Amino acid sequence: xxxxxxxxxxxxxxxxxxxxxxxxxxxxxxxxxxxxxxxxxxxxxxxxxxxxxxxxxxxxxxxxxxxxxxxxxxxxxxxxxxxxxxxxxxxxxxxxxxxxxxxxxxxxxxxxxxxxxxxxxxxxxxxxxxxxxxxxxxxxxxxxxxxxxxxxxxxxxxxxxxxxxxxxxxxxxxxxxxxxxxxxxxxxxxxxxxxxxxxxxxxxxxxxxxxxxxxxxxxxxxxxx
Amino acid sequence: xxxxxxxxxxxxxxxxxxxxxxxxxxxxxxxxxxxxxxxxxxxxxxxxxxxxxxxxxxxxxxxxxxxxxxxxxxxxxxxxxxxxxxxxxxxxxxxxxxxxxxxxxxxxxxxxxxxxxxxxxxxxxxxxxxxxxxxxxxxxxxxxxxxxxxxxxxxxxxxxxxxxxxxxxxxxxxxxxxxxxxxxxxxxxxxxxxxxxxxxxxxxxxxxxxxxxxxxxxxxxxxxxxxxxxxxxxxxxxxxxxxxxxxxxxxxxxxxxxxxxxxxxxxxxxxxxxxxxxxxxx
Numbered sequence: 001x002x003x004x005x006x007x008x009x010x011x012x013x014x015x016x017x018x019x020x021x022x023x024x025x026x027x028x029x030x031x032x033x034x035x036x037x038x039x040x041x042x043x044x045x046x047x048x049x050x051x052x053x054x055x056x057x058x059x060x061x062x063x064x065x066x067x068x069x070x071x072x073x074x075x076x077x078x079x080x081x082x083x084x085x086x087x088x089x090x091x092x093x094x095x096x097x098x099x100x101x102x103x104x105x106x107x108x109x110x111x112x113x114x115x116x117x118x119x120x121x122x123x124x125x126x127x128x129x130x131x132x133x134x135x136x137x138x139x140x141x142x143x144x145x146x147x148x149x150x151x152x153x154x155x156x157x158x159x160x161x162x163x164x165x166x167x168x169x170x171x172x173x174x175x176x177x178x179x180x181x182x183x184x185x186x187x188x189x190x191x192x193x194x195x196x197x198x199x200x201x202x203x204x205x206x207x208x209x210x211x212x213x214x215x216x217x218x219x220x221x222x223x224x225x
Numbered sequence: 226x227x228x229x230x231x232x233x234x235x236x237x238x239x240x241x242x243x244x245x246x247x248x249x250x251x252x253x254x255x256x257x258x259x260x261x262x263x264x265x266x267x268x269x270x271x272x273x274x275x276x277x278x279x280x281x282x283x284x285x286x287x288x289x290x291x292x293x294x295x296x297x298x299x300x301x302x303x304x305x306x307x308x309x310x311x312x313x314x315x316x317x318x319x320x321x322x323x324x325x326x327x328x329x330x331x332x333x334x335x336x337x338x339x340x341x342x343x344x345x346x347x348x349x350x351x352x353x354x355x356x357x358x359x360x361x362x363x364x365x366x367x368x369x370x371x372x373x374x375x376x377x378x379x380x381x382x383x384x385x386x387x388x389x390x391x392x393x394x395x396x397x398x399x400x401x402x403x404x405x406x407x408x409x410x411x412x413x414x415x416x417x418x419x420x421x422x423x424x425x426x427x428x429x430x431x432x433x434x435x436x437x438x439x440x441x442x443x444x445x446x447x448x449x450x451x452x453x454x455x456x457x458x459x460x461x462x463x464x465x466x467x468x469x470x471x472x473x474x475x476x477x478x479x480x481x482x483x484x485x486x487x488x489x490x491x492x493x494x495x496x497x498x499x500x501x502x503x504x505x506x507x
Binding site for chain 2: 054055056057062065066067068069073076100102103104106132134135136
């Protein structure tokens, strides 16, 4: 669960709060002209980072990149999520932001997807993250957005990926709902357990947790995501 | 003992190296962007490399308890290849990233006009982004290259105390320190410098503004050379505080000028009494 603006205001020191106010104001004008670093008649160049750094992207994106050093790495996910929610980038812009992002920025995008009314347009970002072996990205990818939009095959492989990379399955949103009555997932888990046992290696405790969930009969479909 | 390797190319190293470095006391490092041995043929190849220095490599380092930061730049060799120079236009969007603590490696390889242009442009980028610069000094014609490098720094908007001149040796250390820049020494198995010569340099020139690195990469090199220098210093009579200054506090002070170092490392007693967490540019 991401920290709210009110909680952040309580935790951030004064300078960081002021920085966040300015950053959110810039995000609210996300469609402004790109930051060319040279200034324009109606937007003078201050020559002072983070504005005026000539990235070619909207100024709020420079705020997005620099959230860690201005607000502390422990608050960076929450700050970046607030900026995304304020800026509401369209799916192509969000894909570019993700592609140009550090691992920390990509994680923040993944954690916020379900708050951005994107439909299934951002599914490629989840798929990209699930191809990595960076557990911070894998864990962020299996949130509510993945639960709502990953197809059955992709979702089952996401579960296996968590087990392989030791991402705790508590990170998986709607785990019980999607696992319930999933005979194919149960087969995959049994096969994985057999492979581990044959190798003399321990079977992850999380595997048994998920396996137990698959044994519950499927309920009628719901709107829940 | 805590060690900060201010110049090491971990992309070229194994997880065994990470483990051995941790076991030797390495708790933080800076990985400068450089040549890959095999020449690149397009800017996109740089972008994937930069992304790895901002994504996968810090993750690998974190698995072994080591804080990873990077410096980004178009390196001196490839500044001569017109297929690669468009990287300069993309650098601004990379230089705003949280874990980028300097522009680098920049500098001279063969001292060509193209290298002059790239060096000047990137010193300016460092000034624009509030970053220090890591400047490689050339392996061939080193003293002339160092002097030309110092001239380029003087002509730039970057103050000398925000510049680290690297790969120095006995013939270049005096000019480098006199320029007001920081002085970096790469300790190699065969070339550049070895640990005993490094101790002599420290005896003759002191420990102020001096950094020691392994510069380990895909060539014959040793990621534990920082520790070996620390051991050689102790054996030669330097005390633990002096070792900590050269192997930890000096690199923290230099890269801390970026305001972007994130080091949550327990400090050894009694050097920083009452302060168990060192963070930012402290």
